Amino acid sequence: MIWLTPFGGFPLHAVSSSPAFEMKVLDPRIHEWGLPRYQTDMSAGIDLYACVDEPIELQPQAEPVLIPSGIAILMNNANMVAFLLARSGLGHKKGLVLGQAVGTIDADYADQIFISAWLRNPPGSASLTVNPGDRIAQLVFLPIVRPAFRIVEAFSATTGRGRGGFGSTGV
Template sequence: MTTPMNPTIEIKILDDRLRQWGLPQYQTPQAAAIDLVACLDAPLVLKPQQAAVLIPTGIALHMNSDHLCAVILPRSGLGHKKGLVLGNSMGLIDADYMAQCLISAWNRNPAESGLDITVQPGDRIAQMLFLPIVRPAFVVVDEFSAPSERGEGGFGSTGVGR
């Protein structure tokens, strides 16, 4: 059932191997994100500190909403245990983007470590989280309408470790 908190999103399968490997899905009943797999034809070796590589997911989306986006995030275990992270920290998928979703993958291990990461075809290597979008109207002002307790305090202005 489509509701504002549970919208319908169309998914196009671009790689038929996903039907065998498993379509993107939530792995547990309360999982926040769906897992994305590497739609590769052969294993991909990521060398430490080399340039990020774009890995196809085999899917495209049609969100059809001004108030929705998706973000691609690393899978926490792969980043913590192996050093596989996203080359752009996270990937933003706008609601009007309808081409294949790609994962920018990077091996963050130190260059001298020699810790290669091999991504196999069908590996779950990232996750996609859908988020609501607020699109405020902007009003240009010379002065703000009210002060705040913090004001213009920036980096470190609220203390360290408090």
């Protein structure tokens, strides 16, 4: 068993209470590229690789493509969730985002994580090539609150906002 510490092997100092999850490496190339890890000691997410056999050409505004990450993670902790997010540089500079904006990985999901890759650029823009081993997404772990609900006819309190939604506080 290999234990990953938050920053590629640096000691757990400020995060000593962090949970330990299990990671299964499903694609042996991950060992060559380096296990998914936090790139700095203050990174919020671990980068995930494109575990594809050959380059994939993403076309602007085409259907999203599911790309295997080569790993599976078992959190097995009802108080945790993982969110699959775009890497900020690729999203901003190249237009590579997730097809569903944010991917939710539930604590009891234990199969391979797939990345829904979508090129948001306008039609007619350049395509983007995703090569084997490219870091194309990040996985961020967060604590989650699972409240109990009481069914009511009317709420016990009112707020100043009330029913305002979508732009009700300004655009």
